[in-house]
Amino acid sequence: MKICVAVFFGGKSTEHEISCISANQAIHALDKEKYEVLPIYISKDNEFYIGEELFDLANYSSFINDPAQVLKKVTIYKDGNAVKVKPVKGLFAKEYQIDVAFPVVHGTNVEDGSLAGFLQMLDLPYTSCDVLGGALGQDKAAMKDVFRAEGIPMVEYFVVYNSDFEENYNEYLAQAKKLGFPLIAKPANLGSSIGIEVIKNQKEFKEKVSECLRYDFKVVVETMIEDLKEVNISVIGTNDSARVSAIEEVTNGFLDFDKKYQPGKGSKGAKKLGAKAGAKGASKGMASTIRKVPADLTAKQKKTIEDTALKVFRVLNSFGCVRIDFMIDRKNNKVYCNEINTIPGSLAFYLWKEDGISFDKECDELINNALYRYAKKSRKTYSFDTNILDNYAKK
Numbered sequence: 001m002k003i004c005v006a007v008f009f010g011g012k013s014t015e016h017e018i019s020c021i022s023a024n025q026a027i028h029a030l031d032k033e034k035y036e037v038l039p040i041y042i043s044k045d046n047e048f049y050i051g052e053e054l055f056d057l058a059n060y061s062s063f064i065n066d067p068a069q070v071l072k073k074v075t076i077y078k079d080g081n082a083v084k085v086k087p088v089k090g091l092f093a094k095e096y097q098i099d100v101a102f103p104v105v106h107g108t109n110v111e112d113g114s115l116a117g118f119l120q121m122l123d124l125p126y127t128s129c130d131v132l133g134g135a136l137g138q139d140k141a142a143m144k145d146v147f148r149a150e151g152i153p154m155v156e157y158f159v160v161y162n163s164d165f166e167e168n169y170n171e172y173l174a175q176a177k178k179l180g181f182p183l184i185a186k187p188a189n190l191g192s193s194i195g196i197e198v199i200k201n202q203k204e205f206k207e208k209v210s211e212c213l214r215y216d217f218k219v220v221v222e223t224m225i226e227d228l229k230e231v232n233i234s235v236i237g238t239n240d241s242a243r244v245s246a247i248e249e250v251t252n253g254f255l256d257f258d259k260k261y262q263p264g265k266g267s268k269g270a271k272k273l274g275a276k277a278g279a280k281g282a283s284k285g286m287a288s289t290i291r292k293v294p295a296d297l298t299a300k301q302k303k304t305i306e307d308t309a310l311k312v313f314r315v316l317n318s319f320g321c322v323r324i325d326f327m328i329d330r331k332n333n334k335v336y337c338n339e340i341n342t343i344p345g346s347l348a349f350y351l352w353k354e355d356g357i358s359f360d361k362e363c364d365e366l367i368n369n370a371l372y373r374y375a376k377k378s379r380k381t382y383s384f385d386t387n388i389l390d391n392y393a394k395k
């Protein structure tokens with residue numbers, strides 16, 4: 001019997017569409033000889049759907065706003081030791097039994113530990129970070145606080161809270177002045193460069209931070225690196241061991257949403273190195289970013305990035321395949337860790353390809369790791385016999 005792999009994607013997130021692209025790449029890459037692939041689309045209302053249409057990205061624009069018209073709504077539930085997927089309509093509709101969940105979700109309400117929590121409750125092996133890893137990876141303020149505690153190199157930053165921005169404005173402004181302008185302000189919980197503001201000077205501070213606070217209750221304000229080189233590395237691993245990929249340099253400068261995912265719009269005339277690596281039958285997504293692999297780095301910078309990436313993977317409780325992004329200040333060649341993407345766009349397959357690992361092999365490894373973690377965790381103790389409730393029983 002083939003292993004049934006449920007690929008989860010979409011969800012109530014600003015990166016919904018990007019997740020559809022990444023997931024489609026994985027759906028095409030998964031080895032159909034070994035796996036029965038069940039795509040599970042999470043609508044923008046966080047409802048679950050299945051359907052043959054999910055195998056072809058060309059169909060997606062037809063249902064994204066009204067999936068019930070085209071797809072089958074399903075319920076996912078635990079039934080003894082099995083996890084089942086059942087259409088909500090049709091008494092005799094085919095049910096599926098999932099063996100492994102393969103989340104390819106990006107952003108809030110899904111990648112942030114929410115989906116991991118749901119899968120954990122179902123007691124299902126899954127290929128991505130657990131609740132804590134996903135949550136820390138999503139919240140830039142919490143993530144940076146852990147980085148700071150662990151001595152991970154970072155640009156200086158402070159966190160602004162919506163709840164007291166007006167009241168303590170002068171203190172916040174003093175912190176900004178201490179770091180020095182220009183600064184960057186980012187909503188703590190978004191991705192894909194959405195809501196990011198450059199604060200050129202003191203005069204702009206209030207307006208730009210307020211703009212950012214429209215997106216989130218917390219905003220990270222940090223030193224802006226003006227002469228920036230951006231490099232990314234992927235890590236694949238478990239709680240016991242991990243390894244790093246090749247390092248890419250992303251060369252289209254300040255990556256905004258359009259530039260990252262709609263190259264025609266934001267990076268006119270630029271060479272799309274990732275394009276050739278695109279999975280057959282699927283769109284390019286993050287794989288279409290303009291990149292140079294391997295990045296031009298000194299041996300020392302390369303080592304710093306690799307060592308730091310492995311440390312970040314461990315201290316943020318990561319699992320599966322992540323991408324860790326670094327910034328280099330060209331003025332002094334210093335390396336700073338910027339963030340982790342716990343489920344990166346295109347699952348960073350284009351980086352592993354550089355090391356001779358094809359996307360289907362990467363998927364195999366993620367599934368094997370998920371089964372390994374599940375087996376290992378199953379041997380830990382989660383309950384013990386107690387008679388505490390006997391004290392509450394009616395005598």
Ligand SMILES: Nc1ncnc2c1ncn2[C@@H]1O[C@H](COP(=O)(O)OP(=O)(O)O)[C@@H](O)[C@H]1O
Pocket residue numbers: 155184186190191192193194196222223224225226228230253254255325327338339
């Ligand atoms: N401190 C900084 N200095 C200069 N540019 C930055 C800085 N922080 C972020 N950026 C730019 O903004 C982009 C998006 O910021 P990032 O922190 O990676 O958030 P996101 O989760 O949206 O990807 C980065 O890829 C980089 O181009």
Ligand SMILES: [Mg+2]
Pocket residue numbers: 192193325339
């Ligand atoms: Mg980023």
